[in-house]
Amino acid sequence: MGQIGKPLEGVYVRLGELSGNYHVRNKQMAELILGGDCVSQGYINLPDKADNFYTDGGIRWFHTGDAVIMHQDGSCELIDHKSDIIKLENGKCVPLGKLESIYRMSEYVDNIYLHGNEGGKFLVSILIPDKDYISGLALSFGLSITSFSQIYTELTIKTAVADLIAKHAKSCKLSAHEIPAAVMLVDHEWTIGSGLLTTNHQLKRSLVHEKYEAEIAFLYEELSKSQNNNDTKREITVIAGE
Known part of the structure; x- marks a missing residue:
């Protein structure tokens, strides 16, 4: 948990909405979604995890399941797995x-x-x-x-x-x-x-x-x-x- 820096070259980032409107230190948390050629086609032998991956705009995307805060300089701060956060x-x-x-x-x-x-x-x-x-x-x-x-x-x-x-x-x-x-x-x-x-x-x-x-x-x-x-x-x- 903590600062995980800025995305590397060729890595795209989207922020997904978390149900519950979660905030920490008055900052909105969101799910980290990563995209790019570095994203695999999916998990081996785990078909139930297929929904974590999708393609949009010709880019493969992956729902990480991690809750983050995006700072103004473009860096991310990892808070926790979204399933482990309660209000x-x-x-x-x-x-x-x-x-x-x-x-x-x-x-x-x-x-x-x-x-x-x-x-x-x-x-x-x-x-x-x-x-x-x-x-x-x-x-x-x-x-x-x-x-x-x-x-x-x-x-x-x-x-x-x-x-x-x-x-x-x-x-x-x-x-x-x-x-x-x-x-x-x-x-x-x-x-x-x-x-x-x-x-x-x-x-x-x-x-x-x-x-x-x-x-x-x-x-x-x-x-x-x-x-x-x-x-x-x-x-x-x-x-x-x-």
């Missing part, structure tokens, strides 16, 4: 994939999945902590580790993780709506072999969501309870998963 109740657009990459930069995170509902209030997340970091944290609190599932239930660990998330978000200058309101810690591994990562170690977000659909629903239920109890504080709720 919250407050009208703020959230690039979920981009935020995940920001949180993964933290030393306490092994991997993370962020979820938000279109038109919803909050983000929630499924978090796989870095075990070496958590081990050191537990030792600093004088806790013995029988299993990571057990250590995630400790209040001191959950409080520390909430603090780490808040500090990392602040250091990265994230806004309040870009911080998950509820986090579930899980002692799992997301690998290529498990089918949850691509061969270049990108998260298969739809499959992760399918795997943790019940846990995500539970996180929102917990947030709903705190709202019903008139808990107006925006502290991060951390829950140990099974």
Whole structure:
């Protein structure tokens, strides 16, 4: 994510409309569509992706599926995959994939999945902590580790993780709506072999969501309870998963 520069010679650019009228930093986002002789005829053995390619004016075009901002100098800024961008109740657009990459930069995170509902209030997340970091944290609190599932239930660990998330978000200058309101810690591994990562170690977000659909629903239920109890504080709720 970030600046991807200007098109090379012989590469044409069109901007496709994104449903939802998405903006970031008061700038209109659009789908990046590339054209030119560099565009292939299509994907091999993927006929369901044929609609991503078309010919117009004698030029082959390709829908990249990426949301970008076009700057006045002709350069593009990649925001996220268009399928990974949502708009919250407050009208703020959230690039979920981009935020995940920001949180993964933290030393306490092994991997993370962020979820938000279109038109919803909050983000929630499924978090796989870095075990070496958590081990050191537990030792600093004088806790013995029988299993990571057990250590995630400790209040001191959950409080520390909430603090780490808040500090990392602040250091990265994230806004309040870009911080998950509820986090579930899980002692799992997301690998290529498990089918949850691509061969270049990108998260298969739809499959992760399918795997943790019940846990995500539970996180929102917990947030709903705190709202019903008139808990107006925006502290991060951390829950140990099974």
